[in-house]
Amino acid sequence: MPTDTTTKPALSVEQARERILSGLRPVDAVENVKLSAAAGRILAEDLIARLPVPAFANSAMDGYALAGRDLPVNGERRLRVIGSSLAGHPFMGDVGMGACVRIMTGAMLPSGTDTVVMQEEVRTAGADIVIGVGHRIGENVRLPGSDVPTGSRVLEHGRRLRPGDLGVIASLGLPEVNVRRRVRTAFFSTGDELREPGVKLAPGQIYERNRYTLSATLAGLGADFVDLGVVPDQPEAIRAAMKSASQADIVLTSGGVSVGDTDYVRQVLAELGEISFWRVAMKPGKPLAFGRLGDAWFFGLPGNPVSALVTFQLFVAPALHALAGESYREPLTLRAQTLCAFDKRQGRAEFPRGILSRKDGAWFVGSAGSQDSSALSVMSRADCFVLLPTEAATIPAGMEIEVMPFDVPA
Numbered sequence: 001m002p003t004d005t006t007t008k009p010a011l012s013v014e015q016a017r018e019r020i021l022s023g024l025r026p027v028d029a030v031e032n033v034k035l036s037a038a039a040g041r042i043l044a045e046d047l048i049a050r051l052p053v054p055a056f057a058n059s060a061m062d063g064y065a066l067a068g069r070d071l072p073v074n075g076e077r078r079l080r081v082i083g084s085s086l087a088g089h090p091f092m093g094d095v096g097m098g099a100c101v102r103i104m105t106g107a108m109l110p111s112g113t114d115t116v117v118m119q120e121e122v123r124t125a126g127a128d129i130v131i132g133v134g135h136r137i138g139e140n141v142r143l144p145g146s147d148v149p150t151g152s153r154v155l156e157h158g159r160r161l162r163p164g165d166l167g168v169i170a171s172l173g174l175p176e177v178n179v180r181r182r183v184r185t186a187f188f189s190t191g192d193e194l195r196e197p198g199v200k201l202a203p204g205q206i207y208e209r210n211r212y213t214l215s216a217t218l219a220g221l222g223a224d225f226v227d228l229g230v231v232p233d234q235p236e237a238i239r240a241a242m243k244s245a246s247q248a249d250i251v252l253t254s255g256g257v258s259v260g261d262t263d264y265v266r267q268v269l270a271e272l273g274e275i276s277f278w279r280v281a282m283k284p285g286k287p288l289a290f291g292r293l294g295d296a297w298f299f300g301l302p303g304n305p306v307s308a309l310v311t312f313q314l315f316v317a318p319a320l321h322a323l324a325g326e327s328y329r330e331p332l333t334l335r336a337q338t339l340c341a342f343d344k345r346q347g348r349a350e351f352p353r354g355i356l357s358r359k360d361g362a363w364f365v366g367s368a369g370s371q372d373s374s375a376l377s378v379m380s381r382a383d384c385f386v387l388l389p390t391e392a393a394t395i396p397a398g399m400e401i402e403v404m405p406f407d408v409p410a
Contacts, residue, residue, distance in 0.1 A: 026325030052145030068137025186245035187252035255303030284373035339366035353382035
């Protein structure tokens with residue numbers, strides 16, 4: 001992986017993402033975990049159903065199980081009730097002509113029956129029931145394998161397991177599942193001015209923010225991580241932190257990747273590893289360093305908190321998904337009409353923070369406030385990125401534009 005010089009032009013967002021993802025391979029270690037601990041993990045194998053779900057024909061309604069040939073073609077028919085079938089307590093006898101069994105939802109259909117008539121659609125007559133016309137053979141019955149047939153592929157490898165998936169796996173009788181191990185991430189921030197929340201600040205000092213947003217984001221993505229704290233703007237200290245972090249799969253730093261007099265991160269990375277690129281034609285987040293640090297992939301994020309979050313979402317998150325072995329999916333985007341103008345310079349992609357609203361089935365987006373890359377409170381208020389493509393100029397109010405919600409909107 002060659003080291004870029006400062007004379008090389010900035011990459012586009014698409015070029016940067018393609019370069020990052022082209023070299024990544026999923027972690028190869030597999031863990032067998034209990035189903036109760038598998039939520040959010042990445043499935044390491046295809047799951048093939050070894051038994052049908054449901055395993056037996058059962059009722060979809062509370063009602064009466066009977067043979068379809070006993071349904072009246074015209075008029076009414078009277079059937080005698082010879083027993084009951086409850087969930088977990090089936091009726092074990094045979095149901096002959098002219099008979100039926102009271103049945104509850106989920107209960108096994110008795111031998112000789114193939115139809116369930118809802119209890120609301122019968123009339124009781126002493127110990128018997130009376131059924132009218134309008135029914136069909138097989139109604140309100142769940143057949144064996146109607147949900148999951150034997151031999152079918154239930155879930156594919158690379159899937160991030162969701163709560164519903166765990167229920168499906170449990171229905172197959174599997175108490176454990178094979179998943180890829182979690183991606184290990186180590187991160188630290190650089191800056192002589194940074195102090196931990198809770199301490200008294202001296203003139204020129206600020207509270208560190210980026211590690212808190214990064215740790216929360218990493219936790220949401222299911223990564224294991226180690227927080228190495230704040231490292232001063234000293235090459236020796238940065239070198240030591242990088243060596244310690246290099247045992248991870250991904251190393252993240254915040255700050256020190258631009259061209260300031262005390263921006264040493266790129267310099268140390270070039271000594272200890274390799275730089276693939278360090279500039280992207282985007283706002284916020286132009287100074288983004290990407291490369292290798294030993295066996296780890298390295299991302300040097302900007303120090304400005306909004307820039308750090310934007311570059312994380314656009315570049316680090318896809319890399320984490322790829323390393324975890326998760327099947328890649330493009331981020332969800334929506335088309336929304338702008339409620340205000342969004343200023344933009346041609347020649348770079350821009351990602352202003354917006355607020356979505358909906359009226360009469362249409363989506364609208366307005367500005368969340370100041371677009372300064374240090375305005376983290378605006379990022380907190382926002383619920384989407386407004387995607388302003390490289391070739392676009394200022395976007396006027398009333399124009400339809402693409403947006404990327406932070407969460408799936410209701």
